[in-house]
Amino acid sequence: MSGVRHLYVHLPFCANRCGYCDFVTVVGRQAQHRGYVDALLAELALEGRVLADRLQTVFLGGGTPTFTAPEELARLLARLPDADELTVEANPETVTPELARLLVEGGVNRVSLGAQSFQPHLLEVLERRAQPDDVRRAVYLLRDAGLDNISLDLVYGIPGQSPAELGADLADALTLEPQHLSYYELEAKPGTRFTRAHGHELERQAEAMEGYFEAVVDTLTAAGYRWYETANFCVTPGRARGRDLRAHHNLAYWQGRDYLGLGIGAVSTVAGVRRRNLAGLAAYVAALSRGAAPRREVEVLDEQTRAFERLMLGLRLDDPLPVHDVESCLDSAALERLAAGGLLELSRNGAGDELRLTRRGRFLGGAVTAELVEFAV
Amino acid sequence: MELERIRNFAIIAHIDHGKSTFADRILELTGAVSEREMREQMLDSMELERERGITIKAQAVRVRWRDHFLNLIDTPGHVDFSYEVSRSLQACEGALLLVDASQGIEAQTLANAYLALDNDLEIVPVANKIDLPQADPEAAAAELAQLVGESPERVLRISAKTGTGVTDVLDAIIERIPPPSGDLAAPARALVFDSSYDQYRGVVAFVRVVDGRFETREPLRAMVQGTAFEAEELGVMSPAREPVASLGAGEVGYVVTGLKDVSRLRVGDTLTSRRRPAVEPLPGYKDVKPMVFAGIFPTDSDEYPELRDALERLKLNDGSLSYEPETSQALGFGFRCGFLGLLHMEIVRERLEREFDLDLLITAPTVAYRATRRGGDVIEVHNPAEMPVELDLVEEPYVKASVIVPKDFVGPVMELANERRGIFDHLEYLSEERVLLSYALPLGEIVYDFYDQLKSRTRGYASFDYDLSGFQPGDLTRVDILVGGEQVDALSLIVHRDAAYDRGRQLVERLRKEIPRQMFDVPVQAAIGSRVIARETIKARRKDVLAKCYGGDISRKRKLLEKQKKGKKRMKQVGGVEVPQEAFLAVLNLDTERKR
Numbered sequence: 001m002s003g004v005r006h007l008y009v010h011l012p013f014c015a016n017r018c019g020y021c022d023f024v025t026v027v028g029r030q031a032q033h034r035g036y037v038d039a040l041l042a043e044l045a046l047e048g049r050v051l052a053d054r055l056q057t058v059f060l061g062g063g064t065p066t067f068t069a070p071e072e073l074a075r076l077l078a079r080l081p082d083a084d085e086l087t088v089e090a091n092p093e094t095v096t097p098e099l100a101r102l103l104v105e106g107g108v109n110r111v112s113l114g115a116q117s118f119q120p121h122l123l124e125v126l127e128r129r130a131q132p133d134d135v136r137r138a139v140y141l142l143r144d145a146g147l148d149n150i151s152l153d154l155v156y157g158i159p160g161q162s163p164a165e166l167g168a169d170l171a172d173a174l175t176l177e178p179q180h181l182s183y184y185e186l187e188a189k190p191g192t193r194f195t196r197a198h199g200h201e202l203e204r205q206a207e208a209m210e211g212y213f214e215a216v217v218d219t220l221t222a223a224g225y226r227w228y229e230t231a232n233f234c235v236t237p238g239r240a241r242g243r244d245l246r247a248h249h250n251l252a253y254w255q256g257r258d259y260l261g262l263g264i265g266a267v268s269t270v271a272g273v274r275r276r277n278l279a280g281l282a283a284y285v286a287a288l289s290r291g292a293a294p295r296r297e298v299e300v301l302d303e304q305t306r307a308f309e310r311l312m313l314g315l316r317l318d319d320p321l322p323v324h325d326v327e328s329c330l331d332s333a334a335l336e337r338l339a340a341g342g343l344l345e346l347s348r349n350g351a352g353d354e355l356r357l358t359r360r361g362r363f364l365g366g367a368v369t370a371e372l373v374e375f376a377v
Numbered sequence: 378m379e380l381e382r383i384r385n386f387a388i389i390a391h392i393d394h395g396k397s398t399f400a401d402r403i404l405e406l407t408g409a410v411s412e413r414e415m416r417e418q419m420l421d422s423m424e425l426e427r428e429r430g431i432t433i434k435a436q437a438v439r440v441r442w443r444d445h446f447l448n449l450i451d452t453p454g455h456v457d458f459s460y461e462v463s464r465s466l467q468a469c470e471g472a473l474l475l476v477d478a479s480q481g482i483e484a485q486t487l488a489n490a491y492l493a494l495d496n497d498l499e500i501v502p503v504a505n506k507i508d509l510p511q512a513d514p515e516a517a518a519a520e521l522a523q524l525v526g527e528s529p530e531r532v533l534r535i536s537a538k539t540g541t542g543v544t545d546v547l548d549a550i551i552e553r554i555p556p557p558s559g560d561l562a563a564p565a566r567a568l569v570f571d572s573s574y575d576q577y578r579g580v581v582a583f584v585r586v587v588d589g590r591f592e593t594r595e596p597l598r599a600m601v602q603g604t605a606f607e608a609e610e611l612g613v614m615s616p617a618r619e620p621v622a623s624l625g626a627g628e629v630g631y632v633v634t635g636l637k638d639v640s641r642l643r644v645g646d647t648l649t650s651r652r653r654p655a656v657e658p659l660p661g662y663k664d665v666k667p668m669v670f671a672g673i674f675p676t677d678s679d680e681y682p683e684l685r686d687a688l689e690r691l692k693l694n695d696g697s698l699s700y701e702p703e704t705s706q707a708l709g710f711g712f713r714c715g716f717l718g719l720l721h722m723e724i725v726r727e728r729l730e731r732e733f734d735l736d737l738l739i740t741a742p743t744v745a746y747r748a749t750r751r752g753g754d755v756i757e758v759h760n761p762a763e764m765p766v767e768l769d770l771v772e773e774p775y776v777k778a779s780v781i782v783p784k785d786f787v788g789p790v791m792e793l794a795n796e797r798r799g800i801f802d803h804l805e806y807l808s809e810e811r812v813l814l815s816y817a818l819p820l821g822e823i824v825y826d827f828y829d830q831l832k833s834r835t836r837g838y839a840s841f842d843y844d845l846s847g848f849q850p851g852d853l854t855r856v857d858i859l860v861g862g863e864q865v866d867a868l869s870l871i872v873h874r875d876a877a878y879d880r881g882r883q884l885v886e887r888l889r890k891e892i893p894r895q896m897f898d899v900p901v902q903a904a905i906g907s908r909v910i911a912r913e914t915i916k917a918r919r920k921d922v923l924a925k926c927y928g929g930d931i932s933r934k935r936k937l938l939e940k941q942k943k944g945k946k947r948m949k950q951v952g953g954v955e956v957p958q959e960a961f962l963a964v965l966n967l968d969t970e971r972k973r
Contacts, residue, residue, distance in 0.1 A: 185922075210919040230922050253931065267930045274932060299932060309931055312938055316922075337953060341897050364896050367921040370941040371896070 003052030004270055006252040009040060009080065010263030011073075012063040012281065015091075018127045019194035020186060024265030024279045025063045032281065033069040036263075037076050039288040043262045044079075046293060050260060050270055055083040057249035064114075066094040070102055077106025085110055085248045087151075092130040095138035100145035110149040111142050112182070112247075118172035119165050122158045125198070126186075132172070139176045149245060151180035156212045157205065158186055159198040166212055170219045179245045181225065181233045183216045185209060213363065229254060230316040230365055254313040256306070256325070264294075272306065274299040304329055304375065312369050318362075320347065320354035331374035343368050380627045384554050385448045385585065386501075387465055389490055390475035391483035391840070395505045399475060399537035399546075400438075400449060406543060407440035407447075409615055437468075437571070437583050437629050438616040442547045448629035450570065450585075452489070457718030459844060460665045463492055464570040464645050467661060468585030468629060471499035471554030473546065474521060478504040478512040478534070481811060482520050483840035484781045490524060499554045500525045501533065503546060508536040520808050559626025564655040565589030567624070567632075567648040569599070572639055574693040578609070580636040583629075584648060587659060590625040591632070596651040600658035604641045605651065609633040639696040667699050667715025668774055668845060669722055669742050669824055670759040672867060673729070674711030676736040676958060681710045687733035688712060691725060698725060703760065707867045707951050708738055708961065713760055715745075719824055738958070740867050741965055742824045747772040747848055761869040764855045766906050771853045771871075774820040776843035777802070782835050784812045789834040797822035798851075798873060818843070819851060821871070856881050856910070859902040860888065861952030868964060882911040884964060889913040891960035896921075899954050 012026040013033060026032070058080055065073065065088050080086075087110040088103055095113075103111065117123055118132040135152075142150055152173055156166055173181060188195040188202050195202075217227055225233035226246075234245040252259055261268045264284045267276045277284065278295045287294045301309070307329040314321035323330070323346070335355075338344045343361035347354050361368050390396035403409075437450045452465045466472065472493045476482055482490075493500055502521035507514045518532035533549060535542030567584040575581050591597070591611060598605045610633040612620040624630045636642055644665075647658035675684045688700050699715035716722040722742060729735050746758040749770040758764045764771075778799070780790050787804070791814070794801070799816040807813055818827075823843065831839045856877050858868040872880050881903025888901045892915055903911040923934055948955035 213920045213922075267932075269931070276930065276932075305935070308938075309935055312935060313931065338896075343896060363920050363922070364918060365922045366938065366941065367896055367918070370938055370945060373938070373942060375939075375942070 004050050004258045004260050005052045005054075005056040006249060006257060006259035007051065007055055007058045007081070007083070008249070008259060008261040008266055008268075009058065009060050009076070010063065010261065010266040011060055011065040011068050011076075012036075012264055013067050014062065014064045015067055015094075015129060016127070019197065020126060020188065020192060022189045022192060023063065026264075026281050030069060032285070033072045035285050035289075036281065037068075037072045039285045039294075040076060040262050041079055042288040042291070043294065046288075046291075047260055047262070047268070048081075051081065055081050057085045057087070057252060058083040059249040060086075060088040062089050064089070064091045064094060066090040066099055066103075070099065074102050074106055077103075077108065080107075082107065087112055087247070087249055089114065090138070090142075091128075092134040092138040095134075095141050097141055097145070100141050100147070103142075104145050104147065109147065110151065110247075111147055112151040112153060112180075113138055113142075113178075115152045115173070116155050117158060117161075117165075118169050119161075122161055122165065125158055125160060126155075127194075136176065139178070149179045151182060151247065152176065152178045153182045153184070155184050155186045156216060157202070157209050159201040159205070161205075161212075163208075163211070163215070166215060167219075170216065174219075174223050179235050179240060180247060181220060182231055182247075183220070183233065184231050185213065210363075217363075226318070227362075228318045230362060251317075254317055256310045256313060269301070272301050274301055308373055308375075311373060315344075315355070315357055315365055315369055315372075316362075318356070320356040322351065323353040323355055326355070329373050329375065331372060334371045334374070338368055338371060344372075380556050380558065382445045383448065383556055383627050384445060384471065384550050385450065385469045385557055385627070385629055386471045386473060386550055386554055387450045387452050387469045387493075387498075388473045388475055389452065389486060389493060390473075390505075391477070391480075391486045394475055394477040394480065394483075394486070395537045396451075396475055399505065399535075399543070400451065402537050402540055402543045403440060403447075403449065403547065404438065404616060406540075406547065407442050409438065409440045437614055437631070439613045439629065440615070443551060445551050447547070447550055450629065457716070457721040459488070459492070460663055460717075461571065461644055462489055463496075463661070464568065466493050466496050466498060467659075468568055468570045469496075469498055470557055471501060471550065473550070474500050474502045474525065475505050476503070476517055476521055477506050478514045478517040479506055479509045481517055482524065482781065482807065484779045484813075484842040485840065487524070487781065487807075487813070488779060488842040488844065494525070501546070501549050501553055502527065502531065503533045503535055505535055505537055507534050508539050508541065516808065520811070523807070557627030559586070560588045561590060561626050563588035563626075564653050565591050565648075565650045566655045566659060567591060568659050569642060569644055569646045569648060571644060572642055572696070574639050575633075578633050578635065580634045580639050580642050582632045582634055582642055582648070584624070584632055586624050586626050586628050586630075588626050588655065589650070589653075590623050591648070591650065592623045593620075597632070597634075597648050598651050598654065599642055599646040600649055600655070601646045601662050602641060602643060604636065606634045606636055609635050639693055643696060665697055665717065666745075667697065667717060668745055668820060669716045669718055670713060670745065671716070671722060671742045672703050672705060672708065672711055672713050672740040672760070673700075673726070674705065674708040674738045674740075674867075676738050678709040680735060683733065684712065684729070684735055684737075687729050687735060688714070690733075691728060695725070697721065705762075705867045706863075707865045707949055707956070708740075709949075711738075715759065716742075719828070738961060739965065741870060743871060744774050744819075744821045744824060746821075746853070746871060758871075761855055761871045762857075762864075762866040764869075764871055766855065770850055772848040773851045773853060775817050775846050775849050776820050776823065777846045778816045778818045778823070778841065778843040780814045780816070780831065780839050780841050781807065782812055782814070782839045783810055786835040786838060787812055787814065790814055790831065790839060793827070793830055793834055794818065797827060817846065819849075819873075820845070821853075854905050856884075857904050858884055858888070859900070859904060859952070860892070860956065861899050861954040862902075863952030865951050865956075867961065877905060878910050881905075885911045885913050887964050888960060889915055891963045892954065892956050894918040895954055897953075899952075 014025045086108050088108050089112045091114050115135040220233045226236050228246050258270045265279045276297045284294045307326050311326040344357050388396050440447050450465050452462045504514045504517040514534045518529045521532050522529040566588045567586045569582045571583040593611050595608050611624050612618050613630045645662040649655040697717050700712040703713040749755050794816045799818045802815040805813040852874045854874050858865045885901050885903045898917045899915040901913045902909045948957050
C-alpha cells in the first residue's frame with residue numbers, strides 16, 4: 001500500500017461562535033492552544049505511520065485556524081509534513097501582515113478566506129466579526145505576502161438577502177479576482193440558535209433560492225470560472241499559468257480517496273474504516289498527553305456504502321465518474337429514465353462507461369442521486 | 378305458552394331520541410336486569426354502537442310485565458338498514474313510536490313509521506324527554522297524533538331518563554298491542570329477522586315463530602336459500618341467552634344453527650322443519666344487494682394480509698358486506714367493497730381501523746351502475762375505472778328521498794336537490810312549522826357529499842331518509858385522471874356530463890397542489906376518453922443539492938441522502954412520478970375538505 005496522501009488538521013478555536021455554525025469549535029481559551037497543538041502533534045506521531053512519504057494535500061480547518069496563537073500555529077506548521085497543496089482556512093479580520101508572513105514561512109500555499117458576504121447588514125445577521133473592507137484588505141495582504149492561490153467562501157440565502165444584494169456580492173467577489181470560490185447556500189441546521197431566530201424568514205425565501213443558485217453559477221461561469229463541483233469554482237488553467245487550481249484536498253474527499261484527520265471532531269477514512277474523534281477538547285488533550293489514542297466513533301464501510309458515497313460525491317463533479325466504481329449501487333432503470341429526461345449522460349470511452357450530470361442535472365444533484373441509487377435490502 | 382299473554386313490539390326512534398335509554402329502563406323496571414348489573418344501554422352490544430349512539434344490529438329481548446311476556450325487538454336506526462328494519466317490524470304486532478319532544482319527528486322515524494303502518498302494526502306514540510326544559514310535549518304529541526291518526530290525548534308523555542311514565546308505556550303495550558295469532562297445528566314456519574355470529578357456536582338466528590312449533594335438535598331448512606342445519610339450541614334472550622325446549626307460534630327467540638357463515642342464513646328467510654316442511658315461505662324476502670362501492674387499500678402495502686383477515690372476520694357478522702380483491706396501479710393491493718349505503722361504509726371503515734388497528738386508504742364511494750354495451754350485453758360496474766368507454770346506455774340507481782325541515786329552509790333544500798338532478802315529487806306540511814319534501818334523486822349524487830351539504834345549508838335542521846327505487850338511464854360519463862400521462866386508476870370517477878368539467882378541474886387543481894415538484898415538468902390532466910378537459914402542470918424543481926459537502930464527515934451527508942431515498946420508497950409511482958400517500962388522501966377526501 002502506498003499510504004494515505006491527504007491530511008486534515010482541525011483547529012477549533014474561534015473568537016466567537018457564529019450563530020449558524022455547526023462545526024466543532026472552541027471559543028477563546030487562548031491558554032489551551034499550546035496543549036492542543038501538543039496533542040495534535042502527539043496524534044500525528046501516533047497515526048502518522050499510515051501516511052505516504054510525500055503528501056499531496058494538507059488542510060488546516062476550523063474553527064478559525066488563524067485565530068490560534070501565532071507561535072503555536074507556527075510550531076504546528078513547522079512540524080507538519082510537506083505537501084503539494086497546503087491550505088489554511090482564515091477569517092478576514094485575523095489576517096495581518098505578520099500572519100501572512102507566518103503562513104508563507106510555514107509552507108502554506110493556499111488560503112481559504114471566510115468572506116461570506118460583502119453586505120455589512122448581512123454579515124451582522126451571520127454574526128460575523130469582519131467588515132467588507134476586512135475581506136479586501138485580507139486578500140491584498142495575502143497576495144502581497146506572495147500567496148497566489150486564494151479562495152473565497154461565500155454564502156447565499158442569508159435571511160433578508162435580496163437578489164440585488166446577491167448580485168452585489170458576486171460583483172464584489174469577482175473584483176478581487178480570487179483563484180477559487182466556494183459558494184454555499186446557507187444551511188439552517190435544526191436546533192442552532194440561528195435557525196431559531198431566522199427559520200421563518202428562511203422558509204419564506206426557500207423558493208427564491210432556486211433562482212439564487214442559478215444566478216451564482218451563471219455569473220461565475222460567465223466570468224470564466226470552472227464549475228467543477230456543485231458549490232465550487234476555480235479559474236481555468238489558461239488564467240492560472242497552466243495550474244489546476246481546484247481544491248485538491250476536497251477533491252480527495254469527492255473522489256473517494258483515503259485521508260487522515262487529526263484533532264477534535266476530525267474524521268479519517270482509511271481502508272474502508274471511518275473514524276471520528278469525539279468533540280471534547282479536554283478529554284482529547286488528556287488522552288494524548290498520556291500517549292493514548294483519543295476516543296472515537298468507528299464506522300466500517302461495506303462495499304455498497306463505499307460505492308454509494310462514491311456516487312453521491314462523484315456526481316457533484318464536472319469530471320465524469322467511471323460506472324465501474326459505482327455499479328453495485330446503481331438502479332439501471334432509473335439511470336435510463338434520468339438520461340432520457342436530460343439529467344445525466346452516459347458516455348463510453350476506452351476504459352469503460354462514464355457517468356456525468358448534465359447542467360440541469362447538476363442543479364438537481366441530490367434528487368438525481370437519490371433516484372439513481374439502489375440499495376440491496 | 379298462551380298467545381294471549383305474549384306481546385311482540387319494536388321501538389321506532391331516531392338516533393339520539395332516547396331509544397336505548399328507554400330500553401334500559403324497561404329492562405330495569407321489569408327486573409330483567411338488576412340495577413347493579415345494569416350496564417348503560419344494554420342492548421347495544423358493540424363498542425362502536427355505544428360510542429356512536431346508534432344501533433347497528435337488531436336484537437330481541439324478552440321481559441315479564443304484569444303476567445305477560447313482552448318481546449322487545451330492537452331495530453337499527455339508520456336508512457342503510459331499512460330492509461332489516463322492515464323484517465324486524467314484520468316480526469311484531471305493534472310498535473312504539475318514540476320521539477324526542479324537544480326535536481319532533483325526523484325523516485327516518487317517519488319512513489319507519491310508514492313502514493309499520495304498511496305492516497298493519499298497532500302504533501303506540503310516545504313523546505320522550507319531557508324533562509328537558511326545551512321540550513314541547515304538546516307540539517310533539519300533535520305531530521305524532523296527526524301521523525298515526527290518533528287523538529293527541531293518546532300520545533304518552535315520558536322521560537326515559539328519569540323514569541317518568543315508563544310503566545304507563547308497559548301497560549299500554551299490553552292494552553293496545555294485540556297478541557300474536559298463529560296456527561300451532563300448521564307446519565312450523567319462523568321468520569329470520571336478524572342474525573349474529575358467535576365465535577364458538579356459529580350463526581345465531583333471531584326468529585319470530587309464525588306457525589307451528591320448533592323443537593331443540595330438530596333438522597331445519599331455510600326455505601329461500603335452501604340451507605339445511607340442525608337447531609342445536611333454542612332459547613330466548615332475557616337478556617342473556619336462556620335455552621328452552623321449544624318455541625311455538627307467536628314466540629320470539631333464537632336458534633343456534635352451528636353454521637359457519639352468516640351469508641348462508643339471510644335476514645328475511647323462513648325456517649321450517651325438515652320433518653314436516655311448510656310449503657310456502659313467508660312473504661317479503663329480498664336479496665339485499667350492496668349499492669355503494671369503494672376500494673379499500675392498506676396505507677402500508679405490507680398490511681394487505683391483515684386487511685383480508687379483518688374483512689373476513691367482519692363478514693362473519695355482517696352478511697350485507699361484500700368484497701373482492703382489487704389491484705390498483707396507484708394504491709397497490711386492496712379490496713373493492715360493497716355496502717348497503719354510506720353509513721354502512723363508515724361503520725365498516727371505523728371497525729377496520731379501530732378493532733383491527735389498520736391504516737386505510739379509501740377511494741371515493743361510487744354506486745352500482747348498469748352499463749349496456751354495444752351488442753346488447755349488460756354489465757354491472759362497481760369501479761369507475763372498469764366502466765367501458767363505448768356504451769349504448771348507462772343506468773344508475775335512484776332513490777326516493779325524504780327531507781324534513783323547518784319551513785324556512787325549503788328554498789335551500791330545493792336548490793340543493795336541483796343541483797343534484799333531483800326530480801321533485803311532493804311537499805307536505807307535517808305541522809305549521811315543519812315540511813316534508815320528497816324527491817327522486819340519483820344515489821350517485823347522494824354519495825357525493827349530499828348529506829353534508831344538506832346539513833350545512835339547513836344549519837343542521839334537516840333530517841333525511843331514502844329508499845332505493847330502481848335504475849334510470851343517465852347522461853353519465855367516466856372521467857379519468859392522468860399524472861405524467863398515465864391514468865391513475867384509483868381516481869377515475871363517473872359523473873353526469875354537466876358536472877364532468879367542474880369535477881375534473883377540481884381534482885386536477887388539487888393534485889397539482891398536493892404532488893410535490895419533481896425533477897421534470899409533470900402534466901396533470903382530467904380526460905373523458907382521449908379528450909382532455911382540464912390540465913395543470915407541476916413545474917419541475919430547479920434545485921435540489923446538499924449544500925456543503927466538504928470536510929471528511931461524509932457519513933452525515935450520506936445519511937441525509939439515505940433518508941431522502943427512504944422517503945421516496947414510501948411514495949407511489951405513477952407515470953414515473955412520485956406521489957406521496959398524502960396526495961391521494963387529500964384528493965380522495967376532497968369532498969370532506971369542501972364542506973369545511
